[in-house]
Amino acid sequence: MTKVLITGGAGFIGSTLAEALLERGDEVIVFDDFSNGKIQNLSRVRKQIKIVKGDVRNLEDLRAATKHVDEIFHLAVKNLRVSLVQPIPVHDVNTTGTLNVCIVAKENRKKLKRLVFTSTGEVYGLAQYFPIDVNHPYGSTNVYAASKVAGEMYIKTYYHLYKIPSVIVRLFNTYGPRSVRTGYAEVIPKFVNRVRKGLPPIIHGDGKQTRDFTYVSDIVSGIISASECDELVGDAVNLGSGKETSINELAETIIQIYGKEGKIKPKHTKPRIGDLRRSVADISKASRLFGYKPKVPLKLGLKKYAEWLAVNS
Numbered sequence: 001m002t003k004v005l006i007t008g009g010a011g012f013i014g015s016t017l018a019e020a021l022l023e024r025g026d027e028v029i030v031f032d033d034f035s036n037g038k039i040q041n042l043s044r045v046r047k048q049i050k051i052v053k054g055d056v057r058n059l060e061d062l063r064a065a066t067k068h069v070d071e072i073f074h075l076a077v078k079n080l081r082v083s084l085v086q087p088i089p090v091h092d093v094n095t096t097g098t099l100n101v102c103i104v105a106k107e108n109r110k111k112l113k114r115l116v117f118t119s120t121g122e123v124y125g126l127a128q129y130f131p132i133d134v135n136h137p138y139g140s141t142n143v144y145a146a147s148k149v150a151g152e153m154y155i156k157t158y159y160h161l162y163k164i165p166s167v168i169v170r171l172f173n174t175y176g177p178r179s180v181r182t183g184y185a186e187v188i189p190k191f192v193n194r195v196r197k198g199l200p201p202i203i204h205g206d207g208k209q210t211r212d213f214t215y216v217s218d219i220v221s222g223i224i225s226a227s228e229c230d231e232l233v234g235d236a237v238n239l240g241s242g243k244e245t246s247i248n249e250l251a252e253t254i255i256q257i258y259g260k261e262g263k264i265k266p267k268h269t270k271p272r273i274g275d276l277r278r279s280v281a282d283i284s285k286a287s288r289l290f291g292y293k294p295k296v297p298l299k300l301g302l303k304k305y306a307e308w309l310a311v312n313s
């Protein structure tokens with residue numbers, strides 16, 4: 001049986017990944033400091049997995065938890081919104097935390113078969129062309145993105161120095177159950193939570209900025225397929241939908257789902273610093289290497305998310 005450890009496994013994507021890896025037949029260890037993740041996210045699988053409360057900034061915590069694991073999925077993060085107000089903890093968790101993961105991977109390299117690092121489409125910064133492929137140069141418009149570029153460089157360095165069998169997956173905007181409204185929430189939880197209460201979604205700027213939205217089950221199956229792809233070792237791949245949606249279109253779709261057309265109109269406020277104007281992934285490498293093909297269209301995914309929220313908040 002493959003023994004896997006997921007850092008950030010109590011979070012939105014990590015808990016969905018924990019369920020999927022359990023379904024694959026793995027022995028699953030979740031490693032999380034519960035700063036943003038929740039034990040309820042693991043309620044379906046709690047009895048079948050091991051949960052370790054620990055901090056990726058603490059090498060000893062990680063060393064103890066990763067002994068004898070076959071695969072590490074490194075998802076623990078402090079996100080973009082946090083980075084706008086607290087850059088140092090974001091650097092510590094995302095960059096130092098990733099170096100720590102590399103160090104324990106090296107210590108465990110006789111047994112370790114895979115180290116997967118969840119990076120982000122934000123590492124391309126203000127892109128020079130669209131859709132953005134994995135050969136696009138690095139850029140960065142915020143501290144979160146910079147911390148992920150640094151994390152990727154550590155992963156690549158440990159691959160080159162010690163042949164740590166790593167794979168980098170650059171995720172674009174992901175949504176779905178367990179993505180919740182916090183002070184730092186992403187656009188979909190924010191809009192859905194306002195529209196369901198009859199309030200207008202608040203759009204920063206003109207709303208013509210675009211994003212690539214993917215339902216969480218598609219992202220998780222992409223992460224697993226990428227981890228199983230030998231050709232990807234030492235390399236990176238984009239995971240997204242490959243479709244570009246404007247924030248105005250997103251707001252309108254959510255308004256339609258709640259049957260509030262004509263009753264609610266989005267409100268526009270000033271643009272947010274560091275926001276990208278366009279974002280859309282070229283997913284052809286993932287399609288070619290492991291047949292990646294997202295299955296859930298945006299409107300259906302948003303409906304599923306709305307249904308989940310109706311019973312979970």
Ligand SMILES: NC(=O)c1ccc[n+]([C@@H]2O[C@H](COP(=O)([O-])OP(=O)(O)OC[C@H]3O[C@@H](n4cnc5c(N)ncnc54)[C@H](O)[C@@H]3O)[C@@H](O)[C@H]2O)c1
Binds near residue numbers: 011012120
């Ligand atoms: N959600 C998205 O749209 C998106 C897009 C691109 C990339 N990603 C990447 O996917 C990964 C998962 O993101 P998510 O949306 O599930 O975020 P999340 O915030 O829901 O999950 C992150 C988890 O990391 C944990 N964590 C934070 N600091 C920690 C620390 N010091 N030690 C141990 N655990 C710690 C949190 O408690 C949380 O459970 C991240 O690496 C993120 O950068 C996500």
